[in-house]
Amino acid sequence: MTPATKSTGSSRTLEHPELDEIRLEGVLHALSDPMRLRIVTELAAAEDELACSYFELPVTKSTTTHHFRVLRESGVIRQSYRGTAKMSGLRRDDLDALFPGLLDSVLGAAARQAGRLGGA
Amino acid sequence: MTPATKSTGSSRTLEHPELDEIRLEGVLHALSDPMRLRIVTELAAAEDELACSYFELPVTKSTTTHHFRVLRESGVIRQSYRGTAKMSGLRRDDLDALFPGLLDSVLGAAARQAGRLGGA
DNA sequence: ACCGTAGTACGAGAGCTGTCAAACTACGAG
DNA sequence: CTCGTAGTTTGACAGCTCTCGTACTACGGT
Numbered sequence: 001m002t003p004a005t006k007s008t009g010s011s012r013t014l015e016h017p018e019l020d021e022i023r024l025e026g027v028l029h030a031l032s033d034p035m036r037l038r039i040v041t042e043l044a045a046a047e048d049e050l051a052c053s054y055f056e057l058p059v060t061k062s063t064t065t066h067h068f069r070v071l072r073e074s075g076v077i078r079q080s081y082r083g084t085a086k087m088s089g090l091r092r093d094d095l096d097a098l099f100p101g102l103l104d105s106v107l108g109a110a111a112r113q114a115g116r117l118g119g120a
Numbered sequence: 121m122t123p124a125t126k127s128t129g130s131s132r133t134l135e136h137p138e139l140d141e142i143r144l145e146g147v148l149h150a151l152s153d154p155m156r157l158r159i160v161t162e163l164a165a166a167e168d169e170l171a172c173s174y175f176e177l178p179v180t181k182s183t184t185t186h187h188f189r190v191l192r193e194s195g196v197i198r199q200s201y202r203g204t205a206k207m208s209g210l211r212r213d214d215l216d217a218l219f220p221g222l223l224d225s226v227l228g229a230a231a232r233q234a235g236r237l238g239g240a
Numbered sequence: 241a242c243c244g245t246a247g248t249a250c251g252a253g254a255g256c257t258g259t260c261a262a263a264c265t266a267c268g269a270g
Numbered sequence: 271c272t273c274g275t276a277g278t279t280t281g282a283c284a285g286c287t288c289t290c291g292t293a294c295t296a297c298g299g300t
Contacts, residue, residue: 012278028226037144062277106222113143182289205297256285257287265276
C-alpha cells in the first residue's frame with residue numbers, strides 16, 4: 001500500500017507466473033500436498049501477508065522453502081521480500097478471476113475435512 | 121501366483137474407499153493429472169457410466185488402467201464390470217456430500233481453461 | 241470349442257517429489 | 271564491524287508416478 005515501490009534495493013527477485021500462465025493442473029497439484037494445503041489454509045485465515053517464519057511446520061527450513069516455491073510457481077501465492085522476511089499472500093483475485101469458486105470450495109473442503117477428522 | 125484364494129464368489133470385485141476414507145488431498149492429486157482430468161471431464165459431460173474403451177486416450181491400455189485405478193482409489197469414480205466392459209461413473213453425490221461445490225468448480229475451471237487455451 | 245475384444249498384472253525405466261543436512265547469502269540491530 | 275535471524279542453495283536419497291511392452295485372464299459370440 002505505502003509507496004516505496006522501488007523494491008528498495010532488495011535485488012532479490014522472485015518469478016511469478018502471469019495470469020495466463022497459471023494452469024489448473026498445477027494449482028491442483030500444488031494444493032494436493034498436506035503441508036501446502038495447510039499453508040494455504042492459514043494464509044486464507046490470515047487475510048493478510050505472512051512471513052514464512054510465521055508457520056510452524058514440522059519440516060526443516062529447506063523443505064519449507066521448497067513448498068513455498070511450489071505454491072508460488074503454480075500461481076497460488078505471491079511472495080516478496082520485506083527486510084529479512086519473505087512475505088507470502090494468496091493470489092485470491094487472480095485465482096478467482098481464472099477459476100471462479102475454486103479456491104473457496106477447496107478451502108471449504110479443507111475446513112470440513114479438518115473438522116471431520118480432528119474435532120469429531 | 122496360485123490364484124487358489126477367495127475370488128469372492130461372484131464376478132470380479134473392485135475396491136472403493138468408503139465416504140469417510142476419501143481424502144481431499146487424494147482427490148486433488150487424482151485431478152491434477154491432465155489425462156485424468158480429461159477422463160473426469162468427459163465422465164461429467166456424459167452424465168452416465170462409460171466404458172473405459174469409450175475414451176480415446178493417447179496412451180496404452182495399461183496406462184489407462186492405471187489412471188482409472190487412481191481415480192477409483194481416490195474416491196472420484198465408481199467402477200463395476202458389465203460383461204467384458206468395465207463401466208465408470210463419477211461419484212458425484214458422494215463428493216458433493218463430502219466437499220460441496222468442489223467438483224463443480226473444478227469442472228468449471230477445466231472447461232474455462234480448455235476454452236481459454238483451445239478456443240483462442 | 242475357438243477366437244476376438246476388454247481389460248489386468250508384471251516388470252521396468254525415466255523423471256519427478258518430499259525430505260534432510262550442511263554450507264551459504266542477505267539484512268537489521270547493537 | 272559483528273552477530274544473530276531469516277531464508278537459499280546444493281547435493282543427496284528414498285519413494286512415488288507415468289509410461290511402456292509383453293504376457294495374461296475374463297467374457298461373449300459364432
